[in-house]
Amino acid sequence: MNIVLWIIAVALALVFLAAGAKKLAQPKDQLTTSGMEAVENLPAGAIKAIGALEVLAAVGLVVPAVLDVATVLVPLAATGLALLMVGAAITHARRKENQAVVVNGVLLVLAAVVAWGRFGPHSF
Numbered sequence: 844m845n846i847v848l849w850i851i852a853v854a855l856a857l858v859f860l861a862a863g864a865k866k867l868a869q870p871k872d873q874l875t876t877s878g879m880e881a882v883e884n885l886p887a888g889a890i891k892a893i894g895a896l897e898v899l900a901a902v903g904l905v906v907p908a909v910l911d912v913a914t915v916l917v918p919l920a921a922t923g924l925a926l927l928m929v930g931a932a933i934t935h936a937r938r939k940e941n942q943a944v945v946v947n948g949v950l951l952v953l954a955a956v957v958a959w960g961r962f963g964p965h966s967f
Contacts, residue, residue, distance in 0.1 A: 844960065844964075844965050845965055848957055848960045849908075851953050851957050852904045852905060852908075852921070852957050854953070855901070855904055855921070855924065855950070855953055855954060855957065856901040856902070856904040856905045858901075858950070859897040859898070859900055859901040860897070860901035860902075863894040863895065863897025863898035863899075863900075863901060864894070865894070866890050866891065867898065870887070871885075871887045871890055874890065880938075880940075881934055881935055881938055881943065893927070896923065897924075900920045900921075900923050900924045901920075903916045903917065903919065904917060904920045908967060914961075914966070917957070917961045918957065918961035921955070921957035921958035924950070924954040925951050925955045925958060928947045928950050928954060929951060931943075931947045932944050932947035932948060935947060
């Protein structure tokens, strides 16, 4: 199970590192035209904050465990991502973007599995 948790954590980290970096690097109007229509109703500062949270969570999923320092940050980062995905799913549901809600649900479940595993039976 430890290997499965590592695989899920690394996959989540890659997804959220890419998504967060994109939100941090591109202006709001460019994000909207590139397919992230859900950000059009959010202030630019909120988009940057979400991007920063995604990048920090991606780092928190992997780096503490690799360095064996403050490993409690791994399940905390996973919990934070799960909560972020709840907010994203609500936002997409309000916009009637059902496919995005499904993606958010899958990411939510994966983050919850990592949080459960690392807080519980397979902690470091």
